[in-house]
Amino acid sequence: MPKATFFNLPEKKRHSLIKAMELEFSRVPVFEASIANIVKTAGISRGSFYQYFEDKEDAYYYILQEQANRRNKQFIEQLAKHEGNLFEAITAFYYELLIELPDDKEYNFFRNALLNVTHQIENIFIEIIESNVKRDGIKEISRLINKDILNIESDKELTHLIHIISAVAFRNFVEKFTKELSDDEAIERFKVEMKLLKKGLAKTT
Amino acid sequence: MPKATFFNLPEKKRHSLIKAMELEFSRVPVFEASIANIVKTAGISRGSFYQYFEDKEDAYYYILQEQANRRNKQFIEQLAKHEGNLFEAITAFYYELLIELPDDKEYNFFRNALLNVTHQIENIFIEIIESNVKRDGIKEISRLINKDILNIESDKELTHLIHIISAVAFRNFVEKFTKELSDDEAIERFKVEMKLLKKGLAKTT
DNA sequence: GTTGACAAATGACACTGTGTCATTTAATAT
């Protein structure tokens, strides 16, 4: 978490610092990002940076988390729009994400994140989907999700179901970038896997 | 890939270098690992290290890949033992892995890898399961897997099915470490998710 | 057993980038 100093910053200064960080983290993955670049672009001193953040990672996760929060809102919206149908909502969300990304800066920001996913990065992504479970508990999300169409017998199974879908969705998203799939190809693959998940992997005998 | 020099090394020297690397990569994740430590333990000069490897990552991925190759053999064995039943094989494999890991050095090696999974690390893990598909093509693994019990209609679906199972298995393995689950808890969760995967996530209407 | 040619080993060193800290400057309260 950024330090208090960061949040005390006048709106304008904070904003330009955020822009500078976004620029650097779009250019290269975190581990290659240089604080010197950030402070130069933002027009502040090196020392100031350390007044605001613990270190580079602290700054990075802040920016990434902000992104994720925005995406989470989108997902919740899709869930509402599709009347709680989790499969339709996640597919629409995935689609929306790909369509929006052509913006260069944001595209590269995601790309750098996904080509160098650490466990922490993965968690932030997964929480785009699972956040409600963690924040408000499984009970809360039950209201948003139409459970009638799900093949589950308990809240515990619902948790695992969401878990599975998050994992598969995330993995698809990563591969879109690592295998440089076209949007169409990525969506096609995603749909096939969702279909498999829905119908089940084992033959019912 | 290590340079030719590395493979030209006399057996004994190469072995002690490998031991030194394993030790360091068990102590801390790659990005914290120090080459100084490795060469000191192995009793070679800093310059020599760079005769053998491009850089730290090169060395790390070599060690990790070796580990993965051993694990892949285990998985194939399980597949044979369970007569091509993919679900049983992967569960047994998961179980075997957890049971074996109490060895401190290896445990910490895995832990450091899984708490800092980059995309490359994840890929190496996923290939423990998928390697045959990549190496010998989907046709080859069809021989090992009993497709009669799988709810699929084509080789394409089989590829995706394996993909899904790898993703879920991997995610479970990561969480075993990040959430510090007991072996029993980890196995329990894994089984629940496998069961869900088998029976399908959507209600058949 | 001397020479030459190639392979490997070495460690000093240049370089890059991080995080700290004593000091200065600004803001706010009394």
Add this chain to the structure above:
DNA sequence: ATATTAAATGACACAGTGTCATTTGTCAAC
């Protein structure tokens, strides 16, 4: 106006990487 607290600054110590000129070792050929 003064005291007090918060923020800004950049020089610097430190740590670690990768390089390279030089030395050492190996072995085949004569």
